[in-house]
Amino acid sequence: MTVKFRSIKKEIRILGIDDGRFEFRNRLSKLVEVIGVVYRGGYWLDGVMRTEVEIDGMDATEKITAMIANSPHYNQLRVVALNGITLAGFNVVDIKKLFKKLRLPVIAVTREKPNLEEIRKALMSLPDYERRWKAIKNAGKMIEVCTRIGVKPIYMQIAGLLEVDAEKILCKTSTRSNIPEALRVAHIIASGLAQLKEKKSGDSL
Amino acid sequence: MTVKFRSIKKEIRILGIDDGRFEFRNRLSKLVEVIGVVYRGGYWLDGVMRTEVEIDGMDATEKITAMIANSPHYNQLRVVALNGITLAGFNVVDIKKLFKKLRLPVIAVTREKPNLEEIRKALMSLPDYERRWKAIKNAGKMIEVCTRIGVKPIYMQIAGLLEVDAEKILCKTSTRSNIPEALRVAHIIASGLAQLKEKKSGDSL
Numbered sequence: 001m002t003v004k005f006r007s008i009k010k011e012i013r014i015l016g017i018d019d020g021r022f023e024f025r026n027r028l029s030k031l032v033e034v035i036g037v038v039y040r041g042g043y044w045l046d047g048v049m050r051t052e053v054e055i056d057g058m059d060a061t062e063k064i065t066a067m068i069a070n071s072p073h074y075n076q077l078r079v080v081a082l083n084g085i086t087l088a089g090f091n092v093v094d095i096k097k098l099f100k101k102l103r104l105p106v107i108a109v110t111r112e113k114p115n116l117e118e119i120r121k122a123l124m125s126l127p128d129y130e131r132r133w134k135a136i137k138n139a140g141k142m143i144e145v146c147t148r149i150g151v152k153p154i155y156m157q158i159a160g161l162l163e164v165d166a167e168k169i170l171c172k173t174s175t176r177s178n179i180p181e182a183l184r185v186a187h188i189i190a191s192g193l194a195q196l197k198e199k200k201s202g203d204s205l
Numbered sequence: 206m207t208v209k210f211r212s213i214k215k216e217i218r219i220l221g222i223d224d225g226r227f228e229f230r231n232r233l234s235k236l237v238e239v240i241g242v243v244y245r246g247g248y249w250l251d252g253v254m255r256t257e258v259e260i261d262g263m264d265a266t267e268k269i270t271a272m273i274a275n276s277p278h279y280n281q282l283r284v285v286a287l288n289g290i291t292l293a294g295f296n297v298v299d300i301k302k303l304f305k306k307l308r309l310p311v312i313a314v315t316r317e318k319p320n321l322e323e324i325r326k327a328l329m330s331l332p333d334y335e336r337r338w339k340a341i342k343n344a345g346k347m348i349e350v351c352t353r354i355g356v357k358p359i360y361m362q363i364a365g366l367l368e369v370d371a372e373k374i375l376c377k378t379s380t381r382s383n384i385p386e387a388l389r390v391a392h393i394i395a396s397g398l399a400q401l402k403e404k405k406s407g408d409s410l
Contacts, residue, residue, distance in 0.1 A: 044381055045250065045390050048397030176249050185250045189394065192253030 003105045005078075005165045011040040013076045014173050016182025017064065018083040020194025022055065030055050032088035034063070035190040038073045039182035042175030047073045048189070053088045058128055060091040061135070065101045074102075079169055081183045082108040085139045085157065090126055094135040099160035106159045107166050109179055113142060113155050143167075147174040154178050208310050208366050210283075213373045216245040218281045221387025222269065223288040225399025227260065235260050237293035239268070240395040243278045244387035247380030252278045253394070258293045263333055265296040266340070270306045279307075284374055286385045287313040288392060290344045290362065295331055299340040304365035311364045312371050314384055318347060318360050348372075352379040359383050 019034045031052040038047035051067040053060045064087075068074055085093050085108045095106040116136070123132050139157040146153045147170045158166045173180035224239045236257040243252035256272040258265045269292075273279055290298050290313045300311040321341070328337050344362040351358045352375045363371045378385035 045393060048394045050398060188250060189253045193255060193398075 001100075001160065003103070003161050005161070005168075008165065008168045008172055009041070010172065011043070012078050012169065012172070013046065013073070014039050014041070014079050014081055014169070014180055014182045015068065015073070015077050016081045016083075016180055016184070016186040017087075018183060018186040018190045019053070019087045020190040022088070022194065030057075033190060033193060034060075034067070034087055035186050035193070036064075036067060036071070037182050037186040037189060038077065039173065039180070039185070042173040042181040045185065046076075047071070049073070053091050055091070056089040056126055057091045058131065060087045061094045061097050064093060065098060068102055068104070077104055079161070080104050080106045081170075081173075081180045082106065083179075083183055083187060084108055084110045084114070085136065090123060090132060092132050092135040094138055095157065095159040096138045096140075097135075103160075105161035105166070107161075107170065108139060108157045109170070109183060110142075110155050111152070111179070145170055147171050147178045151178040206305075206365065208308070210366070210370045210373075213370065213377055214246070215377065216248070217283050217374065217377070218251065218278070219244050219246070219284050219286055219374070219378050219385055219387045220273065220278070220282050221286045221288075221385055221389070221391040222292075223388060223391040223395045224258070224292045225395040227293070227399065235262075238395060238398060239265075239272070239292055240391050240398070241269075241272060241276070242387050242391040242394060243282065244378065244385070244390070247378040247386040250390065251281075252276070254278070258296050260296070261294040261331055262296045263336065265292045266299045266302050269298060270303060273307055273309070282309055284366070285309050285311045286375075286378075286388045287311065288384075288388055289313055289315045289319070290341065295328060295337060297337050297340040299343055300362065300364040301343045301345075302340075308365075310366035310371070312366075312375065313344060313362045314375070314388060315347075315360050316357070316384070350375055352376050352383045356383040 015036050015038050017036045019032050022032050034051050036049040049067050049071045051063045053063050099106050123129050142155045144153050145156055145167050175181050177184050220241050220243050222241045224237050227237050239256050241254040254272050254276045256268045258268050304311050328334050347360045349358050350372050380386050382389050
């Protein structure tokens with residue numbers, strides 16, 4: 001099943017999702033905060049949501065699905081943009097499953113082309129290797145996209161929409177950098193909040 | 206002392222500060238999350254910071270000062286916009302003191318003109334009445350400003366800059382509504398994060 005877009009509106013509601021950085025050594029919790037940011041196209045922030053996923057855990061797909069389904073913005077959203085297909089280390093988001101559950105097309109974006117062989121090796125030291133690797137393969141092929149003139153191309157993996165529509169959505173919503181504004185801002189918010197947490201736990205040690 | 210602006214740049218770095226809502230009945234903590242959002246004018250989100258202040262406490266001025274002074278954005282900032290001069294109930298921000306400590310002009314914005322007599326009465330039931338009332342009086346007169354054509358005027362109180370400059374800053378940065386974009390977005394983020402906290406504490410009860 002694929003969602004077909006008759007036209008990509010300038011103010012298409014897009015949700016960008018990213019996690020905060022975490023320090024392996026200092027961490028007091030196994031959970032990492034994940035932030036979702038709703039934008040109207042590449043221009044206006046409309047809403048914010050959050051959830052938590054386990055470092056190297058298996059709950060990312062389920063947690064993201066619940067976060068979106070429970071949000072008051074769900075009905076407005078037309079597409080979800082992820083910063084890659086892993087959160088909190090190797091907690092893999094199965095983008096096909098995400099699409100199937102929410103009926104919302106998903107675009108996973110990366111700035112660098114990941115080395116799949118290296119990822120596969122890293123996964124082998126974790127439990128549930130088969131399921132993780134399957135979710136990674138499930139994300140499908142890596143497609144190069146030029147979102148803005150004069151900046152580096154990025155790579156996308158998609159679920160639930162046509163390549164040509166995904167490309168148009170990325171181009172229309174990448175107003176400030178080479179990634180959608182919702183994703184750029186989700187990264188800033190998640191990092192900003194994570195930093196304070198680190199400081200706090202530092203204080204209390 | 207007053208900071209004089211030679212010109213107000215379209216991308217002037219402005220920090221908008223707001224707190225999350227809180228439920229008096231359900232609250233498990235005496236602290237309320239406060240979010241600061243850095244914008245380039247009315248257009249691009251540049252950073253996020255956060256702190257916590259006590260409900261009806263006396264620490265807002267100090268906490269906000271520390272949050273800004275410790276931020277990597279401090280040197281870039283030209284002005285601070287507050288959603289009114291109270292956070293977390295009646296935790297009053299002394300905008301004159303804030304300006305004095307940071308050398309950053311402050312504009313406190315409200316959509317409705319507050320009833321000072323009602324506020325004074327409410328304050329009388331709290332400890333440190335004199336200090337709170339002094340901080341409120343310290344914020345100076347309420348000035349009506351039309352930030353956008355065809356929308357309701359708002360009210361500002363200012364510290365450390367000229368009325369005419371404050372007015373220009375509000376007009377240039379209120380791109381989406383009648384308040385600066387940094388303030389509109391700080392409100393959305395603080396509310397979005399607070400909602401999840403409420404849900405979580407609800408779950409655990």
